[in-house]
C-alpha cells in the first residue's frame with residue numbers, strides 16, 4: 001500500500017493544499033496549446049484545461065476556472081502527474097485513475113498523490129467532480145489522435 | 150398549524166426518517182390526498198377527456214373542467230383565464246413566444262432583472278433576437294433588493310413587457326407586484342409574473358393585483374410533476390398564439406391550410422394533457438387551501454426568521470439575504486465552495502441545493518455566482534432547523550472532505 005493511503009490526515013492535507021494553492025493554475029495562449037472547456041448543468045464546476053504536446057510528450061498541463069475542492073485538487077494533482085509523461089504513459093495513468101474511481105483494480109504506484117481520491121465513489125454525486133479534469137485531458141488526447149491520423 | 154398532523158400527511162417523512170429536506174424551492178413533497186387522486190385516476194377512471202361519448206369520459210371531463218374552476222378560485226381569476234401547461238417553464242415560454250413574439254417590434258423593450266430563473270429570461274432572450282426588441286435590467290441593490298423608484302425610472306413608452314419573478318428563487322424577496330403591475334400599465338406595458346416561488350407560498354390575487362400573465366408549476370406546491378398553469382387576462386390570451394398546434398387546439402381546419410382555433414383557453418392545451426396530474430393538482434390546491442395560504446405564509450415566515458437569526462449568528466457563514474421574506478436562505482460557508490458545503494450537509498442527511506440555481510447572471514449583483522440555498526416549506530420544523538444549523542456550524546473545508554476517509 002502506498003504510504004499516503006496509510007494516513008487520512010496526510011490525504012486530507014494534500015487535498016486542502018492543492019485546493020488552496022492549486023498548481024499550474026493559469027491558462028496561457030499560443031498556437032501549440034490545446035484547450036478544453038468543461039462545464040455542465042448538473043455540476044457547478046466550470047473549468048478549462050490546457051495541454052501542450054511536444055511530439056509524443058505532454059510538456060505542459062494547465063487549468064483555470066471555478067471548481068469545488070474535489071475538482072480543483074484532483075485537477076491540480078493531475079497536472080503534476082501528467083507533466084513530462086509520454087502520451088501513452090499519460091493514457092495509462094488516466095486509465096488507472098478511472099479504474100480507482102470506479103472501484104476496480106488499479107496500480108497505486110502510478111497514481112502517486114492521486115490516490116487520495118480512492119474513496120470518492122462513496123458519494124456518487126462527487127465522482128464527476130473528481131474526474132472532470134481527467135475527462136478533459138482524455139478528450140483532448142483523443143482529439144489529438146484523430147488529427148494525427 | 151399542527152405540524153405533527155401535517156407531516157403525517159406526507160409519506161416521504163415516514164419513509165425517509167433521517168432526511169431533512171430543505172430543497173423545497175426545487176420541488177416539494179406530496180401529501181396523501183394528491184397521491185390518492187393520482188391512484189384514483191389511474192385505477193378507476195383512466196380515460197381521455199373532451200372526446201368520448203361514454204359516461205366515464207364525460208365524468209372525467211367534468212372533473213377536469215372543475216379543476217380549472219378550482220385553480221381560478223385559488224388565484225382569483227376567471228376559469229377561462231386558466232391554461233393548463235406542462236409546468237412553469239412551459240407557461241413562461243408560451244407568454245414569450247405566443248404573446249411577446251407577436252406584439253414586439255424592433256426597438257421595443259423587455260424589462261426584467263438579473264436575478265431571473267433561466268426559464269423566466271431565456272425565452273425573452275430568444276424573442277428579443279427574433280423581434281429586434283431589447284432587454285433592459287432593473288437595477289438591484291447589493292443585497293439584490295429592488296427599489297420601486299428604480300423600477301419606475303426604467304419604465305418608458307418603449308417598454309412593452311415587464312417579465313419578473315414575484316419571488317426570486319435565489320434571493321427570496323417579495324416584490325410589491327401590485328404596485329409594479331400598476332406602474333407597468335401606466336406606460337402601456339403588460340406584466341408577466343413568474344409565480345413559481347410565490348404561488349405555492351402565499352395568497353395570490355390575480356384580479357386584485359391586476360396581473361396580465363402568471364406562470365407556476367404544480368410540483369412546487371405539493372402537486373404532481375408535468376403540470377403547470379398559465380393564468381392570463383382573457384383579452385391577452387385572445388391575442389396570444391398557441392405554442393403547439395394540433396389536436397385539441399383547433400376547432401376545424403381545411404385543405405387550404407387555414408385553421409379555426411378552439412376558444413381560449415383550450416386552444417393552448419394541444420394534445421392529450423396529463424389528465425390525472427391536473428386532477429391531482431386540484432387535490433393539492435384543496436390541501437393548501439384547507440391549511441390556508443395566509444397561515445402557510447405566516448408559518449414559513451416565522452420559521453425563516455428562526456433559521457435566519459441562527460444562521461446570521463454563525464461566524465463561519467456569509468448570509469446573503471437576511472432581510473428576505475420568503476423561506477429561501479442563501480449563504481456560503483467561508484472558505485468552502487458551495488458544492489463542498491452542500492455535499493458535507495448531505496453526509497448529515499440534509500438536502501440543500503448548491504450552485505447558481507439557474508440564475509446565472511445574478512453574480513453581478515451579490516458578488517458570488519455560487520451559493521448554498523436552503524428553502525423551506527410549511528411542513529419543516531424548528532427541530533429540523535436546529536439540526537441544519539448545527540451541521541452548518543460544523544461545515545469547513547476540512548470536514549467537507551470527511552467522506553473521503
Ligand SMILES: Cc1ncc(COP(=O)(O)O)c(C=O)c1O
Pocket residue numbers: 174175236237238239266268269314316317318343345346366
Ligand atoms: C423562479 C422560478 N421560475 C421558473 C422555474 C421553472 O419551473 P419548472 O422547472 O417547474 O418549469 C423555477 C424552478 O426552479 C423557478 O424557481
